[in-house]
Amino acid sequence: MPARAKQAAKARYLFLLRHAKAVPDGRDDGDFGRALSERGESDALKMAALFESQGFKPERCLCSPALRTKQTFKALAGLIPGLKASYPKDLYLISHQELLERIQKLKDDPVSLLVVGHNPGIERLALALAKPMAGGDDEGLARMKDKFPTGALAVLRYQGDGWSSLAEETCRLEAFVRPKDLEA
Numbered sequence: 001m002p003a004r005a006k007q008a009a010k011a012r013y014l015f016l017l018r019h020a021k022a023v024p025d026g027r028d029d030g031d032f033g034r035a036l037s038e039r040g041e042s043d044a045l046k047m048a049a050l051f052e053s054q055g056f057k058p059e060r061c062l063c064s065p066a067l068r069t070k071q072t073f074k075a076l077a078g079l080i081p082g083l084k085a086s087y088p089k090d091l092y093l094i095s096h097q098e099l100l101e102r103i104q105k106l107k108d109d110p111v112s113l114l115v116v117g118h119n120p121g122i123e124r125l126a127l128a129l130a131k132p133m134a135g136g137d138d139e140g141l142a143r144m145k146d147k148f149p150t151g152a153l154a155v156l157r158y159q160g161d162g163w164s165s166l167a168e169e170t171c172r173l174e175a176f177v178r179p180k181d182l183e184a
Contacts, residue, residue: 018123032066065087085116144173156171156172
């Protein structure tokens with residue numbers, strides 16, 4: 001037996017948030033410039049309140065540079081002190097495989113990470129990472145498979161040595177929350 005037993009990997013949390021509801025037509029820059037609708041602004045604030053009430057404190061955020069994702073992030077940023085986002089151009093409409101690779105290559109290796117993006121990438125990544133029957137939110141997984149609407153959040157727990165080893169079916173879905181789930 002080795003002198004030092006291998007320590008268990010620490011739990012990491014990945015928050016995958018689809019931007020809130022946007023207006024149907026963009027400005028001169030088309031889809032990229034679509035702003036949040038009135039309902040989207042309200043839903044973004046509901047999700048921000050969820051982060052605050054549940055104590056979700058991501059250390060870092062990767063956010064698509066599209067207007068609607070930036071506006072969604074802004075609602076959260078005010079309630080999570082010190083949370084800053086980077087807005088890499090390639091996150092706009094990124095595929096789930098490319099998004100997974102992007103997370104695997106993070107240099108600073110935060111314990112908790114928020115990604116604010118678009119479908120189908122966010123939805124497909126959440127579904128690919130969530131391991132069925134892992135003792136997590138099985139009801140949420142069923143709802144997520146049915147539809148990942150605007151403003152929805154998947155909270156994934158990953159027990160790994162670092163994001164570089166993140167792979168399909170390595171996470172437990174802790175929660176799947178839609179804005180309508182937060183209505184009084």
